[in-house]
Amino acid sequence: MDVTSSRALPGHRPGPRPSGDRPPRLPADRVPRHVAIIMDGNGRWATDRGLPRTDGHEAGARSGWEVVHGAIEAGVTHLSLYAFSTENWGRPQVEVRHIFSALARRVLAAARQRELEEMGVRVRWAGRRSRVPGYVADALGRLEDRTRNNTVLTLTVCVDYGGRSEITEAAAALAKDVYHGRVAAESIDEQCFARYLSVPELPDVDLLIRTAGELRVSNFFPWQATYAELVFLDTLWPDIDRRDLWRAVEIYAARTRTHGRLPGASA
Numbered sequence: 001m002d003v004t005s006s007r008a009l010p011g012h013r014p015g016p017r018p019s020g021d022r023p024p025r026l027p028a029d030r031v032p033r034h035v036a037i038i039m040d041g042n043g044r045w046a047t048d049r050g051l052p053r054t055d056g057h058e059a060g061a062r063s064g065w066e067v068v069h070g071a072i073e074a075g076v077t078h079l080s081l082y083a084f085s086t087e088n089w090g091r092p093q094v095e096v097r098h099i100f101s102a103l104a105r106r107v108l109a110a111a112r113q114r115e116l117e118e119m120g121v122r123v124r125w126a127g128r129r130s131r132v133p134g135y136v137a138d139a140l141g142r143l144e145d146r147t148r149n150n151t152v153l154t155l156t157v158c159v160d161y162g163g164r165s166e167i168t169e170a171a172a173a174l175a176k177d178v179y180h181g182r183v184a185a186e187s188i189d190e191q192c193f194a195r196y197l198s199v200p201e202l203p204d205v206d207l208l209i210r211t212a213g214e215l216r217v218s219n220f221f222p223w224q225a226t227y228a229e230l231v232f233l234d235t236l237w238p239d240i241d242r243r244d245l246w247r248a249v250e251i252y253a254a255r256t257r258t259h260g261r262l263p264g265a266s267a
């Protein structure tokens with residue numbers, strides 16, 4: 001572990017692992033296309049060290065960069081990170097403010113944006129746009145614009161995201177289109193509905209990871225992750241690095257996915 005406190009956080013992007021660890025060698029069809037992560041355990045990580053919870057959120061940003069690199073190296077094309085939920089507004093204001101400022105400084109700052117560009121990352125924002133602080137909303141919106149032509153990895157940052165809110169907003173927008181005659185009610189199917197979600201083009205989640213030992217999905221991606229393989233890790237988020245992602249990918253690769261059919265049947 002190379003982070004002992006938030007003060008020691010490196011300001012650079014993580015390069016290849018000095019240990020020479022490599023991503024798993026897997027046939028392409030065993031690599032999950034879309035990995036989504038519930039990044040949990042920042043508060044406990046800080047409390048365990050006698051630090052304020054806010055330091056845990058600072059330290060957690062490093063793990064975010066790690067998994068972005070790890071995903072690219074492993075051949076994952078879509079990575080979604082649950083950064084702030086619709087329920088997280090219920091935390092003390094000072095913590096909420098700090099989560100947004102850590103996001104702005106450690107992910108959305110100009111230098112960080114350039115790194116994402118260089119890596120070929122396309123950033124998308126899933127979540128409600130009206131409630132997050134303006135400086136965060138503006139930076140996220142600009143980053144989406146700036147990276148729109150990148151194709152190596154689509155990184156969906158879930159900020160003020162809640163699955164029920166996403167589905168309710170989609171239903172309301174669809175109802176409006178039906179009312180105005182833009183969509184025929186009888187033509188509504190799953191594909192049509194999905195076009196109204198926060199990031200319509202997101203493929204289904206193949207692998208859903210939650211850290212910090214909690215066995216919940218906490219209102220994350222109810223539409224997109226209906227058939228995801230679930231991997232729960234005990235490690236607290238700030239202690240996660242790309243090797244943990246790779247281990248989860250290996251666990252995923254060893255699973256048999258039948259999607260309701262029988263093993264061996266083709267899709």
Ligand code: IPE
Binds near residue numbers: 042043044
């Ligand atoms: C996850 O870590 C980060 C957010 C929810 C923003 P927590 O802050 O939930 O950490 P714990 O679960 O209290 O340890």
Ligand code: IPE
Binds near residue numbers: 039083085088216
């Ligand atoms: C889920 O973690 C939300 C995010 C990771 C952003 P929480 O720590 O907020 O969820 P609960 O309280 O354990 O369900």
Ligand code: MG
Binds near residue numbers: 041
């Ligand atoms: Mg938590």
